[in-house]
Amino acid sequence: MRAFSRLLDGLVYTRSRNGKLDLIASYMRSAPDPDRGWALAALTGNLDLKAVKASTIAEMTRARVDPVLFEMSRDYVGDLAETVALLWPKAEDQPPEVDDGSLTLSAIVDRLHATSRAAAPTTLARMMDHLDASGRFALLKLATGGLRVGISARLAKTGFAQAFGLDVDDVEECWHALAPPYADLFAWAEGRSDRPDPAGTPFFRPFMLAHPLEAESVDLSDYAAEWKWDGIRIQIVGTGAQTRLYSRAGDDITGSFPDIAEAFRHHAVLDGELLVKGEFQGGEAASFNALQQRLGRKAVTAKMMDDYPAFVRLYDILLDAEEDLRPLPWEQRRLRLEATVPQLDPHRFDISALIEAPDFDSLAEIRAGARDAAIEGVMLKRRDSPYVAGRKAALWYKWKRDPLTADCVMMYAQRGHGKRSSFYSDYTFGCWTADGELLPVGKAYSGFTDEELKWLDRFVRTNTVNRFGPVREVEKSLVLEVAFDSIHESKRHKSGLAMRFPRIARIRKDKPAHEADTVEGLRRLVN
């Protein structure tokens, strides 16, 4: 357990992405089997131990600690697992702050798997007595799921791949054919066996992404134009027997959208935009705000699904049954997509229409005239482009609709006035420098709905890292898409830039902070 608890501590305190990857990689190389497999499961959110709830931990603690002192401590520390890890009084005969080495990670997982809800407090308490504060913290985080050490499943897999010199996308391809503690995966990684065969499992394929259009125009005989919809990019992977939905980061979001997953029985891999139908749009796609209601939920109620019915507007087809279409030119894939869509449930799936324009100027006119709230801009796709992972130069472009927007990271928040007093409603946000530093580029007070304000306020309160009088500094983790009319040179911000009429266009819970825009990129928008 010591190696794993040190790893978690390291991940908590290490700021740089590369530093975190190094820590994960070195752990994966050196820890024994099956400990490292369980660790990988925990880091990727695939360890499901049902017996232990937050109430189990509280109950276990109250049996040993004065409940008033426990509450005061919890109030001060904030996090239940950390509070208990720190104040746990060991049995009298144990030395106080030592991990006695008697518990391996896999022994802990076995015991937690085997215990019942009723026996869980005792099982847990016995293990607590053998660990130091770091070990207890790791144990409690493991037991309740959700390590919250600031890494995504994708980062954990990347660290694993780095440990053994693998390509993370190769790991991703076979990931869903595997189950914890991933003995086959480690055997392949260390060259002891072939790669686990992913055939028949619904695994994630990396998305093809677009560059922002910077050229004045493109030749429409080379590029096809289609609308860019303002939802979330989604990949639907169906094997006929099973269907999974993946977000852009490769996270499995099937649980949030069972209505979509159940409606898809096809054997294919499709790329599209997840949207919800808005009642005010006559059943057309609603704005991103409506979709927000459905995001990030582990379980979704029937009412949520009725109020915000989800559907997918399809862009592309990657696999048709077992046939890999990715090497084909976009034009041919488009034909295959057009042939597939009529076979799907029309309430849940439609095709993203192409924009017919004789030349680029007419396309610009059509784009400027688009009034649909769910349209974010125009996509330009090279007619002969294969479907390749990541952003490849000159293949796909996104041409976002005015106003200008930028993805920024929330840095500071301040309370508002009037009806917003007591809410943290004024946000300072920043973009990245080449050195990986976040510099403030503006401040916004509007653009969000009342519901979103409540969410933002809660985010600020639970992610405060510092207070300067009325100003709170927050964990630099939330991406805000900021819309603005123009941007100018200015001495007011350290970045040397100031936005005109910045407002929060949307909250990008789906986007990792390190992918937000750069100061350099913003500077290019200065006229």
Next chain:
Amino acid sequence: MPHWIEPHPTGIYVRPADAWIDPSVPRERALVTHGHADHARGGHGHVWATEETLAIMALRYGTASGTAVPYGEEIRMNGVTISYVPAGHVLGSAQILLSHAGERVVVTGDYKRRPDPTCKAFEPVPCDIFVTEATFGLPVFRHPDTGSEVDRLLAALHAHPDRCVLVGAYALGKAQRLICELRARGHHDPIHIHGALERMCALYEQFGVALGELRPATGLPAGDMRGRIVVSPPSALNDRWSRRLPDPITAMASGWMRVRQRARQRNVELPLIISDHADWDELTDTIREVAPSETWITHGREEALLHWCMTHQMRARALALVGREDEDEG
């Protein structure tokens, strides 16, 4: 009839002696426990303190008129007998023992029970009223063994020969103690110190605390700083200043580092739990050992210690003193 010792928001007033203990506003007559700014303010008329504390105050506030009181020597002020007893907190730190009308009162200032190579160890004094701090007055605060924390610092240094370790440590006390502890663990390389620490380190040396070879932290090319330990005040950790160092591992030595969020708030990569204050077990053990008939709790997380006293059938009260607790000091 009011008690002869009165707690006020600005300090503790000893009525028969007409003197204040650690007053936070200028007073004519001040008894000062130790040199930290939340206890020793400038501008008093006359100060009674240990020789070391007076020297620290002189360094910080310029010349102050004062009477040096050696540990263990009794002075009298209009019927009050006063003596200074080692508190184990920083160089020159003292508990003030006051006797009057058959009653003994101990005001600890700040204290700790762990060995500290830079100052005399805390001596428990039986008394009727024990006035204690409670900086780390919650059971989550349990400081680990100092040696193992120092070893973690050295391990990080040796694991990254291309980097340096930049440690934030409070300028008075923590910085010098950390340097001494490093020396005790066999680290004899020059240690680089931020300019703000120079005079205080020199003062410690004058009082016989050997710190080994100290060099300025600035002025050397980044390459020469690889593999070195740099000590700075906590406030300088995330400063522009530290950008000249070769990819520093940011560490901080403080009891607050026990709580993850506190370390993360400071952007600390290597939190070192080294404290100059008593932790929860030391606070409660000390109260048991001193066994006063009444405990007064001055500052920190007083509610929890108050609750503990209550559940152990001990009389206690919390004093609301203002301006105590410097977040960087711990």
